[in-house]
Amino acid sequence: MKDREQQAIQLLKQIIEPNLTNDIVSLGMVRNLRLVDDYVYLKLYIGSHQHDLKDKVEAALSTLDWCKKPYIQVCTIPGVRLTLAISSGKGGVGKSTTSVNLAMALSLSGAKVGLLDADVYGPNIPQMLGLKQSDVQTIDTSVGQKFIPLEAHGIKVMSVGLLAEPERPLAWRGPILHKIITQFINDVEWGELDYLLIDLPPGTGDAQITIVQESPICGVVMVTTPQQVALSDVRRGIYMFRQVGVPVLGIVENMSYLENAQGKRTAVFGMGGGAEIAQELSAPLLGQIPLDPRICSGGDEGNPIALSQPDSIAALTFKQIALALGRTFAIDRETATSRP
Numbered sequence: 641m642k643d644r645e646q647q648a649i650q651l652l653k654q655i656i657e658p659n660l661t662n663d664i665v666s667l668g669m670v671r672n673l674r675l676v677d678d679y680v681y682l683k684l685y686i687g688s689h690q691h692d693l694k695d696k697v698e699a700a701l702s703t704l705d706w707c708k709k710p711y712i713q714v715c716t717i718p719g720v721r722l723t724l725a726i727s728s729g730k731g732g733v734g735k736s737t738t739s740v741n742l743a744m745a746l747s748l749s750g751a752k753v754g755l756l757d758a759d760v761y762g763p764n765i766p767q768m769l770g771l772k773q774s775d776v777q778t779i780d781t782s783v784g785q786k787f788i789p790l791e792a793h794g795i796k797v798m799s800v801g802l803l804a805e806p807e808r809p810l811a812w813r814g815p816i817l818h819k820i821i822t823q824f825i826n827d828v829e830w831g832e833l834d835y836l837l838i839d840l841p842p843g844t845g846d847a848q849i850t851i852v853q854e855s856p857i858c859g860v861v862m863v864t865t866p867q868q869v870a871l872s873d874v875r876r877g878i879y880m881f882r883q884v885g886v887p888v889l890g891i892v893e894n895m896s897y898l899e900n901a902q903g904k905r906t907a908v909f910g911m912g913g914g915a916e917i918a919q920e921l922s923a924p925l926l927g928q929i930p931l932d933p934r935i936c937s938g939g940d941e942g943n944p945i946a947l948s949q950p951d952s953i954a955a956l957t958f959k960q961i962a963l964a965l966g967r968t969f970a971i972d973r974e975t976a977t978s979r980p
């Protein structure tokens with residue numbers, strides 16, 4: 641049986657995703673591969689534009705002389721091309737700040753962007769985008785009721801925080817947590833999106849594993865601050881994602897330094913931590929965001945720095961990360977607007 645499984649995996653490894661120029665197994669698109677008698681079962685996690693990969697998988701597995709039939713369950717979020725997760729090893733390092741500003745930078749580059757706040761422990765994305773608690777509307781569709789996302793600065797937003805009562809802690813546990821997150825992933829009517837960013841809860845617990853396993857996440861951006869204690873947590877996070885087969889796209893180092901009016905930089909939380917971990921774990925350092933009080937006030941006022949201060953170092957760095965992601969996934973202004 642193990643030999644046959646290896647045979648199937650080797651065949652699937654020959655299928656290359658043309659834009660990412662990597663094979664679908666390494667990209668974490670093939671999951672839950674099982675052999676029952678002479679049948680192959682697997683889940684294929686893909687974006688809305690990658691349905692031809694299913695035919696390729698079918699054709700590849702059909703060449704196995706012992707395989708009577710492959711059963712491929714395609715897992716995708718309708719209308720969503722790319723689902724990316726933003727994660728951190730520990731809380732308070734600026735994960736939500738990065739999610740909001742990256743979403744903003746991607747949107748400003750011309751892409752259609754959605755942001756799902758799955759941080760059940762501290763859902764503060766709505767506030768960071770200036771959204772108040774409001775009744776989330778639902779819509780009846782052919783596949784059941786769906787939530788309609790709210791919109792802020794051109795970004796479609798859905799958050800567990802929009803469903804919770806203000807000032808009340810979200811004390812969801814175990815099965816309820818699992819159900820809420822799964823519902824969020826599958827039951828939001830996003831429409832057509834180039835990117836769906838998912839702001840994960842901090843850490844590497846059940847909630848994170850559920851989300852990454854049950855959604856077509858094609859990559860994770862890890863956020864960290866430069867000090868050693870944060871780095872050991874981010875290392876654990878990266879190992880976790882690699883273990884469940886989700887590629888780590890790179891690391892954003894936040895609160896890297898504080899710059900004074902004369903341009904002198906002080907490394908408040910130490911220097912070079914992000915670069916060190918990036919090198920150690922062979923994950924690119926996507927950018928370094930300085931400490932800037934305008935990031936904090938922008939978050940509190942619902943006006944992200946990527947929009948309000950486009951010439952700031954922080955905004956330019958988020959823009960550069962957005963462009964890098966666009967290049968990686970071959971989504972640029974042209975493809976975003978000319979999409980069928």
Ligand SMILES: Nc1ncnc2c1ncn2[C@@H]1O[C@H](COP(=O)(O)OP(=O)(O)OP(=O)(O)O)[C@@H](O)[C@H]1O
Pocket residue numbers: 728730731732733734735736737738759762764841842894895929930931932933934935936937939940
């Ligand atoms: N580079 C920065 N400069 C100044 N303030 C920042 C910076 N990054 C984040 N902050 C502020 O730090 C606080 C924590 O940031 P944020 O909520 O993004 O962290 P988080 O990692 O998402 O936290 P949690 O895990 O608790 O959700 C916020 O008030 C935010 O405005």
